[in-house]
Amino acid sequence: MIKPLIILFNTFVVFLFSILFGDSAITVVGNFPKSVNPGYDFVAEITVKEAKLDGFAKLSFQVPKGFLVKEKESKNGVFAFKKNVATLTWKALKSKGDLKVKFLVTANVKKIGVKKLDAKFSYILNNKKMAVTMPSAEIFVGETEESIIAPVDTIKKIAIDNIKKNSPDTMVTKVTVSADKPSLDNPIEPNSTIVCNRTYGNGRKPNEVIVEVSIAKGSITGFAKYQDLLPVGCKAKSVATNGSSFSVADGKVKFVWVTLPADEELKVSYALEKMPTMPLEILLDKGEFSYLEKNQSKKTSLPSMVISYLAATPSIANVDSRLNNTKQTNESKAVKKSEAKSSKEETNAAIITKNDGNVSFLVQIGAFKAKIADEKLASLYQLNETIKTDMHDGFHKFMIGNFEAYKQARSRRDEVTQSGCNGAFVTAYNGSTRITVQEALMISNQKWFK
Numbered sequence: 001m002i003k004p005l006i007i008l009f010n011t012f013v014v015f016l017f018s019i020l021f022g023d024s025a026i027t028v029v030g031n032f033p034k035s036v037n038p039g040y041d042f043v044a045e046i047t048v049k050e051a052k053l054d055g056f057a058k059l060s061f062q063v064p065k066g067f068l069v070k071e072k073e074s075k076n077g078v079f080a081f082k083k084n085v086a087t088l089t090w091k092a093l094k095s096k097g098d099l100k101v102k103f104l105v106t107a108n109v110k111k112i113g114v115k116k117l118d119a120k121f122s123y124i125l126n127n128k129k130m131a132v133t134m135p136s137a138e139i140f141v142g143e144t145e146e147s148i149i150a151p152v153d154t155i156k157k158i159a160i161d162n163i164k165k166n167s168p169d170t171m172v173t174k175v176t177v178s179a180d181k182p183s184l185d186n187p188i189e190p191n192s193t194i195v196c197n198r199t200y201g202n203g204r205k206p207n208e209v210i211v212e213v214s215i216a217k218g219s220i221t222g223f224a225k226y227q228d229l230l231p232v233g234c235k236a237k238s239v240a241t242n243g244s245s246f247s248v249a250d251g252k253v254k255f256v257w258v259t260l261p262a263d264e265e266l267k268v269s270y271a272l273e274k275m276p277t278m279p280l281e282i283l284l285d286k287g288e289f290s291y292l293e294k295n296q297s298k299k300t301s302l303p304s305m306v307i308s309y310l311a312a313t314p315s316i317a318n319v320d321s322r323l324n325n326t327k328q329t330n331e332s333k334a335v336k337k338s339e340a341k342s343s344k345e346e347t348n349a350a351i352i353t354k355n356d357g358n359v360s361f362l363v364q365i366g367a368f369k370a371k372i373a374d375e376k377l378a379s380l381y382q383l384n385e386t387i388k389t390d391m392h393d394g395f396h397k398f399m400i401g402n403f404e405a406y407k408q409a410r411s412r413r414d415e416v417t418q419s420g421c422n423g424a425f426v427t428a429y430n431g432s433t434r435i436t437v438q439e440a441l442m443i444s445n446q447k448w449f450k
Contacts, residue, residue, distance in 0.1 A: 025050040028121050028134035035140040036107045039223060043072065046134065048099040048121050057093040057123040059101065061086040064116065066109035073102040093123070112142035194218070194300045196226075196289050199420075200307055203271055207278075209307055210239055212269040215289055217260065224260050224291035226268060228253045231285070233278040239269040246270070260291070274309060282307045308376060359444045361409035361437070362388065362399040363416055364427045371396045381419045392434055399427065406437070406446050 031045040046061060059077070062085050063069055069086035071079035077088030086103055093099075107115075119134035195216040200209045213226060226244075229252060230236055236253045238246035242263075244255040255268045274282055287302035365387075366377060374387040377398055388399045400416070403409040409426045416424045428440030441448055 025052075026121070026123075026130075026132050028119055028132050030117065030119060030134050030137050032117060032137050032139055035142065038107055038109055038112065038141055041104055041106050042139075044069075044103040044105050044117070046101055046103075046119050048095075048132075050097070051093075051095045051099040051121075051123075052097065053093050053095050053123055053125070055092060055124050057090045057095075057121070059088045060120045060122070061088075061103060062118040063105060064109070066107075067115075068106040068108050070104040070106075072104045073100070075099060075101055077101070107139075107141050109141060112140075114138050114140050194220070194289060194291070194298075196287070196300050196302050198284075198287055198302050198305065200272070200284075200305075203273070205273075207276060207309055208271055208273040209309065210269055211272050211284065211307075212240075212267065213255075213287065213289075213302075215266040215268075216264065217266055217291070218264055220291055220293055221260050221262075222292045224257045224289070226255045226287065226289045228287045229285040231272070231274070231282045233275045234272055234282065236270050236272050239271055240267060242266050242268050244268060272307070280309045282309070308372070358431050359404075359435075359440045360429050361401070361403045361406050361440065362427050362429065363401050363409055363413045363424055364397055364399045365416060365421050365424050366398040367395040368398075369395060374398070381416060381421050390434065397427075404444070406441060406444075406448070 027049045029047050029049065031047070033042050036042045044061065046059065048059065051057075061069065065084055067084065069081045071088075074088050075090075077090050077093075080087045080089070088101055109115075115138065117137045117139060120131055121134075122129065122131045124130070197214045198211065200211045203209050211228070213228075215226065217224070230248060236248050241255060243261045244257045247254050247256070253270055260266075272282075272284070284305050284307050286304050288299055289302075290297055290299040292298075365381065366372075371389075374389070377383065377387055383400060385400050388402075390397045390399065401409060401412050403412070406426065413424050413426050426437055428435050428437045430440065430443060435443075437448075440446075
């Protein structure tokens with residue numbers, strides 16, 4: 001009879017103690033950002049309030065599938081992460097007030113949407129196991145203004161940008177003027193020594209160019225991203241992705257690698273088509289290549305460039321009816337035939353003598369119906385010499401050099417071809433009159449050679 005009374009009394013004491021001093025005063029609260037980009041890190045802060053304990057305790061933090069959790073501030077707890085649950089365990093927790101811990105969480109998922117976070121704090125009080133749960137918290141995974149402009153102490157960029165399944169290949173930007181222009185700047189990322197180069201050439205239809213980006217990445221591996229700001233009034237679609245995921249979103253053209261290829265140099269390209277109402281010159285703002293190196297995100301920025309749809313190309317001298325440049329190739333073919341014929345008929349036309357005029361050989365680098373600025377060609381092919389122009393057969397023809405020897409002109413033509421002007425060829429003048437190379441060779445008593 002006495003023993004049951006003692007048990008009943010002890011039970012009542014424990015119950016009364018738990019009401020006055022036990023888990024009723026302990027609560028668990030979390031502090032998380034409202035949103036985060038896929039592949040980005042954020043700090044999860046969990047506070048156990050009024051944790052006045054002296055003994056065993058355990059905090060469990062459950063995250064969605066694909067999330068990764070690392071220890072940041074554990075208050076001497078033993079950290080473990082397994083099957084989407086991070087735990088901190090204390091064999092003898094000595095706490096006199098609030099217990100605040102932090103985890104470094106990576107939202108390593110591709111599918112965007114609202115994700116749920118849960119936590120539970122377990123402890124022993126008077127040889128009885130107690131538990132307090134945190135109200136479920138929600139975090140949005142995906143690009144939003146809040147995730148882009150994130151609190152400095154909660155989010156830092158780690159690797160890849162938003163990868164969206166079934167994302168559209170093309171998107172047309174609205175032709176509007178806004179003060180909130182998209183930006184690639186991310187002050188958290190230090191600059192890198194990776195070398196990137198961006199060029200453009202003719203597209204397959206009017207008002208289209210192909211933008212090509214080469215990235216000398218070396219041996220870096222892991223996550224990486226290249227992006228350009230999409231010019232207003234243009235749309236883009238992928239041409240070559242080099243193993244990346246291509247998307248157009250938020251006013252940016254993006255190539256994202258979850259794992260970089262082993263190649264030391266990457267090449268990606270996309271077609272950039274402007275609306276017919278847009279001007280012939282479009283500013284392609286600065287580009288950016290960012291990647292992960294030893295858990296530190298780094299970036300390389302590319303300067304802005306002007307794209308001329310009138311003379312679009314590193315192969316501006318090639319024939320393209322869209323550039324009114326058809327005459328160029330026809331002339332090139334005719335010159336080659338003439339030069340070949342000259343090798344067989346060295347001086348059959350004796351009526352033409354060396355004294356007929358002042359013969360010079362030049363290298364033609366372009367021919368267009370519309371006149372374009374010389375400095376554009378100079379910048380395109382990195383030319384320091386004077387560019388001469390001549391209106392001939394309805395075309396504005398652009399030439400460089402003034403050589404007495406045909407061999408010198410051929411050498412210069414080869415140099416220009418290596419610079420990207422694949423349609424360059426040698427032409428000739430007798431004084432101010434344009435003549436065939438065959439005639440110029442006979443007048444100057446020079447021989448054609450291969």
